[in-house]
Amino acid sequence: MCMYSADGNGFATDFHILHYGQFAMRGAGLIMVEATGVLEEGRLTPQCLGIWKDAHIDGLRNIVDIAHRYGATVGVQLSHSGRLGSSIPLDEYQDDQPCTLDRDKGGWPSRVYAPSAIAFSNQFWMPKELSIAQIQAIQQAFADAARRAEKAGFDFIDIHAAYGNLLNQFLSPLSNKRTDIYGGSFENRIRILVETVRHVRAVWPKEKPLFVSVSALEGAEGGWSFEETLALVKILVAEGVDLCDVSQGGNIANAKLSMDPQSRAQIVGSIKRETPGMLFGAAGLISNGKQANDLLESNFADAVFSARQFIRNPSFVFSAAHDLGANVKWLKQYECAR
Template sequence: MTIADIEAVQQTFVDAAVRADKAGFDVIELHGAHGYLLFEFLSPLSNQRTDQYGGSFENRIRFLVEIIRKVRQAWPQQKPLFVRISATDWVEGGWNLDDTVALAKIIYAEGVDLIDCSTGGNDPRQNIPAAPGFQVPFATAVKEQVPGIVTGAVGMITHASQVSDIIGEDKADVVFVARKFLRNPSFVLSTAHELGVYIKWPNQYERGQVKTKYSFF
């Protein structure tokens, strides 16, 4: 990418933020993980540039930081801005947790409200120890080392007890769930039932409840 290309792509992020605001969205997230373009700049494994956007840590994060700065100016201050990061490449010599913490401090100062902590997806040499909750420690580390930042945990979090432990033990501020909703669109209702927490059902489903102590199922 030429510098002109970089500037053009950065402007597309700004334009998207403006459209999202006009469309009524309350939150946006910049996807800087998993080998997508923003993360390709961050990782020394994929970023082989020799100009001001490559080489040193400060240079490799420049593309993302500039986007955040421009988007934050266009996105209403009262609306949260999230950034998703691969907290590690899972490859020696690649992007790692220390890099993530250092980046989190910088982008928090630029107006990012939440770091969505995922991992991997950038290099075929990655060795990912996938297991339930395996990415949670990265969200915890960022939360503990970057005062004020909010963190989100992701990855193989599929049971109510996991969610309860993560939030209850202050390992992260938010749990993001994606594929579980594909398998169980009523995951929120079933989780609340399992934990014994009352939440209101959608009006269209009220008649489907079996009246119990918590008005579930």
């Protein structure tokens, strides 16, 4: 989950070390560093993390080191924002007000790109349609970012193809109106993601997991469907993806999606049952230990991902263990509070 706390040039700050370090100290088994731009213009905001140049590696390694010191596995989500780029941080959004960030305030409105020239809404920039050469450059940027992630010491990487980011925009027929090999049919719309996975898998160590985040439903008529998600995931298994992090929505403004945690869990479970050989993570609206444990015990998911609940309660693991009557390891410095 984006923290909008980078230095303006994509570099990690002390905030990131403290932010991710606290979760490692308080029992999180796996930590995923927020969406991190594979290109400068692939960030949502100037305050988002970057991994588009080697100079970013040392700052990211500091996050890895603090997580490893306290026993956590840590990865990074590689992302390109597409048509959502050059925007203001989420906490600055106001109803019916522009979310765009002009050049004089650090934005890059002339470098906002997407599959097609279709804006997310009238609050965001109108993007330019990517050329095939630009698509290929973005795919190479993902591979280059994966190499940097390995040098920083990350244990896994996640290719972000959910929540309305660029790869998600290509998947949906509502945001992708191209007539070339990257648009139109299902096979063409998923092409950029499949090719990107191949580029990344070729450079990412075989012994380290590769995740992909997908939005299973779009919540709009004529949009990306559950059936397409199921077909995509089966292809991703064959391409060497180890885990799919399944969520919903994010690509269409005012989408109509269920906010019922159980119905969301059933969607993940349905995909999991149909896709042997792939691990699945459930994400979204997970707020307590019993709910998370039920997802695992019912075999709806192999892992549970939570963001906002950890922000509300950095000791979520300890709280969940207490509620479930489970015994988890605490830092010796914190044992007095068990």
